[in-house]
Amino acid sequence: MSELLAPAGNMEALIAAVSNGANAIYLGMNRFGARAYANNFSFEELEEAIHYCHLRNVKIYVTMNTIVFDNELEDAYKQIDILYNLGVDGLIIQDLAIFSYVVENYPLLEAHTSTQMGIDDKEGTLLLKELGAKRVVLSREVPIEKIKEIKKECKIPLEIFVHGALCVSYSGGCYMSGLIGYRSGNRGRCVGSCRKPYELINTTQNESLGTSYILSMKDLKTLENINELKVADSLKVEGRMKEPVYVANIIKTYRDALDGKLLKGEEFNLTKTFNRTFTKGYIFHEDKKNIANIDKPNNYGYLIGYVSGKKNGYYEITLSMPVTQGDIIRIDHLGIDVNLSLTKIFDANENLISKADKKFYIQIKEKLFTSDKVYKTKDILFTEELEKSYPKEYKRFPLHITVYGNPNEPLTIIAECEGKTVSYTTDYKLDKALSRPTDYNSFLKQLSKLNDSIYSLASLEFNAYDIFLPVGKINDLRRIIVNLMDNERLSKRTPVLKKEIPFEKIDFKQEKxxxxxxxxxxxxxxxxxxxxxxxxxxxxxxxxxxxxxxxxxxxxxxxxxxxxxxxxxxxxxxxxxxxxxxxxxxxxxxxxxxxxxxxxxxxxxxxxxxxxxxxxxxxxxxxxxxxxxxxxxxxxxxxxxxxxxxxxxxxxxxxxxxxxxxxxxxxxxxxxxxxxxxxxxxxxNLMDELDSIxxxxxxxxxxxxxxxxxxxxxxxxxxxxxxGDTTKTFNKELETRGHFNKEIL
Structure with a gap:
C-alpha cells in the first residue's frame, strides 16, 4: 500500500492530517527548510509531534532541502544530530554535504532526495541510490510511464507529488525569485515571482500579446488516476503553507480514494478549499496550453451563480448551488474580484435570511454588471465539518489485556498491542470480597473507557476470583497500563558514535x-x-x-x-x-x-x-x-x-x-x-571583479x-x-553583479 504523505506547517495541520488518515507527515524546522515562510516547528514542538505521530504509527520526515553555505554547515550538522536523537524517521535533502553527513553517520535516519535535486530519470535515481539514498523524490514533470520504468529498473522507493501547487520551473532550477528580489527558492524564501502578471511581447513583430498570469500553474489533482499512482511508494500532497482545514480536506479525500471508500460526487470537495483550478499535470500528459491559469494566481473557488439583476439598491444573485450566511464569495467583475463575506443576505422582500438555495440579494457599494459570475471561496458549513474531523483517532489500536489476582496478593495486569507487551503489578494487596466481588464485567466496563487514548479494548482475559477492588483503582490501572504501553511504543533511539571519515586529498593546479x-x-x-x-x-x-x-x-x-x-x-x-x-x-x-x-x-x-x-x-x-x-x-x-x-x-x-x-x-x-x-x-558582468576571486x-x-x-x-x-587590462566594463543601467556582493536570503 502506498504511503499517503501529508504536509504540516504547524501542529494543528499535523493533527488534521493524522486524524484524516495520513501515513506520514513532512514538516520543516525554523532553518534549512524550503518553506521558510511557513510557521514551521521548534525542537520542542517537533518532539511533541513525533510522540503524537509515532504513537499512531505515523512517520515524520523533516525537510532540510535548501542549499547550505560553509558558515552554516556546523549548525546544520548539529540540527541533524538533534533530529536523529528525537526520533525523526527521515530527512528530505537537497545539498550533497547534508546528504553525505546523514548517510555517513545515521543509517537509521533515512536520506530522501528532495525534488530540489531535480531527479527525473533512472540514471539520476541510480546515482543517488549508490550514494545512500533510501528514497528518491521525483520531479513533478516525470510522466507515469517513466515513473513505472524507474521503479522497475532502480528498485528503490519512489515518492511523487499527487496534489497541490505546481512550480512552473523544475524544482531547484528556478533562480527568478533570487535574481529579482534576493530571496531564493533554493533557500526556502521564494516570493512567488511566477504568480505575478507579465506581458508577453513578440519582439520580432513588435507586438504585445497581452498581460496575464502567464507563468502561474494550476494546482495538481491526480485523484482520478489514484489506482495507477499506487506504483509509487509514497504519494505526496503539497501544502506546508496551507491552513489545517485544507490539509484535512485533501488528505481525507485521497485517503478515501486509496481505500476505495470515496463516494460518487465527493471528489468535488477538493474545490471547496484553496485551489487555482486543477490540472492532471505532466504526470498524466496535460497539454501545456491547459496547465496554467493565466487569469488568476490565487484561490479560484468554484462557480455558484451569477448576478441576475438589481432592485431597490440590492443586487440579485441567481444560484446553481446554495449559500449560507458566513460563506465567502468573489464576484468576477470585468476580471477584477469583488470579495465579500456573506454576513448579511436578503430574500426578495428584503428580509434577512441565513441561507438561500435559488436566489439571494446583497447590498454592496461596488458596481456590478448583470451576468458577472459568482464563485464561492469559503463554504462555512463545509469548513465547520472539516474542523470537527480533528483531533480524533483515525484508527484505534487493539489492546489485549490479561488480569491476574487473588485475595491478599498483588494484582498483575498485562497488556499487548501489535507485538509490544507491558505489565504492571500493584504495590498493594487485593481485599477479599465480603459480599459482591469485583468480577469480569466490572473490569470490562472500566478498562473499555479508552476514548482519551489511541487504543480500543480488543480482549480481556480475567483470572481473578473473589476479590474486591474499588472502581477508582481499576481506572488508575487503566491509566497506568496505557501510559506504559505508550512509552513502550515510543522507544528511544540508540545513540550513535559518529564516524570520522578521513578525506582523500584531491588537489588541482591553480591556473587561469x-x-x-x-x-x-x-x-x-x-x-x-x-x-x-x-x-x-x-x-x-x-x-x-x-x-x-x-x-x-x-x-x-x-x-x-x-x-x-x-x-x-x-x-x-x-x-x-x-x-x-x-x-x-x-x-x-x-x-x-x-x-x-x-x-x-x-x-x-x-x-x-x-x-x-x-x-x-x-x-x-x-x-x-x-x-x-x-x-x-x-x-x-x-x-x-x-x-x-x-x-x-x-x-x-x-x-x-x-x-x-x-x-x-x-x-x-x-x-x-x-x-x-x-x-x-x-x-x-563580473569581469571587473576577477582579482577578488x-x-x-x-x-x-x-x-x-x-x-x-x-x-x-x-x-x-x-x-x-x-x-591585465584595468578598464572598467560594468554598465549599471544594463548589467548586474547578481549575488556577488550581496548575500542571498
Missing amino acids: NISVFCTTEEQYKACKDLGIDIIYYNNYIRRNEVTYKDMDGEVLVGGYGGIYHYRGKNKITSDFTMNVVNYKSVYILHKLGINRVCLSLEINKNQIDDLVNDYYKNIGGYPNLEMIVYGHSLMMFTHYCPLKVKGQCGKCRENKYILKDEFGEFPIINHKDCTTTILNGKTL PYINTYRIQLTIEDYDESVKIINTLKNKLN
Whole structure:
C-alpha cells in the first residue's frame, strides 16, 4: 500500500492530517527548510509531534532541502544530530554535504532526495541510490510511464507529488525569485515571482500579446488516476503553507480514494478549499496550453451563480448551488474580484435570511454588471465539518489485556498491542470480597473507557476470583497500563558514535582559463575563430529532460543523471545547476570523477572565500572551480511553454519573445523539444571583479542571445582582462553583479 504523505506547517495541520488518515507527515524546522515562510516547528514542538505521530504509527520526515553555505554547515550538522536523537524517521535533502553527513553517520535516519535535486530519470535515481539514498523524490514533470520504468529498473522507493501547487520551473532550477528580489527558492524564501502578471511581447513583430498570469500553474489533482499512482511508494500532497482545514480536506479525500471508500460526487470537495483550478499535470500528459491559469494566481473557488439583476439598491444573485450566511464569495467583475463575506443576505422582500438555495440579494457599494459570475471561496458549513474531523483517532489500536489476582496478593495486569507487551503489578494487596466481588464485567466496563487514548479494548482475559477492588483503582490501572504501553511504543533511539571519515586529498593546479557556453552556431563559430579551447555547445547535457548520447572529449553536465552516465567515459564539468555552494559538495563531486565544478549563481564573494579556505583546510589542496562571470543568467528552465497558452505554438521558429514586468524584460529561448528557458534581461558582468576571486580556475562566459559580433567583443574583453587590462566594463543601467556582493536570503 502506498504511503499517503501529508504536509504540516504547524501542529494543528499535523493533527488534521493524522486524524484524516495520513501515513506520514513532512514538516520543516525554523532553518534549512524550503518553506521558510511557513510557521514551521521548534525542537520542542517537533518532539511533541513525533510522540503524537509515532504513537499512531505515523512517520515524520523533516525537510532540510535548501542549499547550505560553509558558515552554516556546523549548525546544520548539529540540527541533524538533534533530529536523529528525537526520533525523526527521515530527512528530505537537497545539498550533497547534508546528504553525505546523514548517510555517513545515521543509517537509521533515512536520506530522501528532495525534488530540489531535480531527479527525473533512472540514471539520476541510480546515482543517488549508490550514494545512500533510501528514497528518491521525483520531479513533478516525470510522466507515469517513466515513473513505472524507474521503479522497475532502480528498485528503490519512489515518492511523487499527487496534489497541490505546481512550480512552473523544475524544482531547484528556478533562480527568478533570487535574481529579482534576493530571496531564493533554493533557500526556502521564494516570493512567488511566477504568480505575478507579465506581458508577453513578440519582439520580432513588435507586438504585445497581452498581460496575464502567464507563468502561474494550476494546482495538481491526480485523484482520478489514484489506482495507477499506487506504483509509487509514497504519494505526496503539497501544502506546508496551507491552513489545517485544507490539509484535512485533501488528505481525507485521497485517503478515501486509496481505500476505495470515496463516494460518487465527493471528489468535488477538493474545490471547496484553496485551489487555482486543477490540472492532471505532466504526470498524466496535460497539454501545456491547459496547465496554467493565466487569469488568476490565487484561490479560484468554484462557480455558484451569477448576478441576475438589481432592485431597490440590492443586487440579485441567481444560484446553481446554495449559500449560507458566513460563506465567502468573489464576484468576477470585468476580471477584477469583488470579495465579500456573506454576513448579511436578503430574500426578495428584503428580509434577512441565513441561507438561500435559488436566489439571494446583497447590498454592496461596488458596481456590478448583470451576468458577472459568482464563485464561492469559503463554504462555512463545509469548513465547520472539516474542523470537527480533528483531533480524533483515525484508527484505534487493539489492546489485549490479561488480569491476574487473588485475595491478599498483588494484582498483575498485562497488556499487548501489535507485538509490544507491558505489565504492571500493584504495590498493594487485593481485599477479599465480603459480599459482591469485583468480577469480569466490572473490569470490562472500566478498562473499555479508552476514548482519551489511541487504543480500543480488543480482549480481556480475567483470572481473578473473589476479590474486591474499588472502581477508582481499576481506572488508575487503566491509566497506568496505557501510559506504559505508550512509552513502550515510543522507544528511544540508540545513540550513535559518529564516524570520522578521513578525506582523500584531491588537489588541482591553480591556473587561469576561459570557457564559453554557446547556444547558437554563430556563437560557437566566434569561439573557434578566437581560439577558445573550452567550449560547451553540442557537449552540453542539461539538468532535466535529457537524452544521453555518446560523445568524445569533455562534457558539461547539469544534473546527477549526467554524472552517472558519463563518469568513467568522459572528462566532466558539473554545471551551476547542481547548486554547489560549499566545500563538501565540491569534494564529493570531485570524488565522483568531476574534473571541474561550476559554482552556483547564488554564491557571493565571501562565501567563495569560505569554500576555498574550508576545502584547503579539510582536503589539503585546492578545488578546480569554474564560475560564470558574464552572460544573461538563467531565470528558469521549464517543461512549460508560455507561447502555447497564448496561441503562438510553432511561431517561435520565426519570432523572438520576451516577458516584461515593472522590473524589466526577460528573454525567452524556445527549444526544439518545446521546453523553455527564461533569462534575466540584465546581463551578469563580473569581469571587473576577477582579482577578488583568485581561486577560480576557469572564468565562464554564458552566451545565449548574442550574435557573432557581440560574442567576439565579449570574449576579447575577458581575454584582455586576464592579460591585465584595468578598464572598467560594468554598465549599471544594463548589467548586474547578481549575488556577488550581496548575500542571498
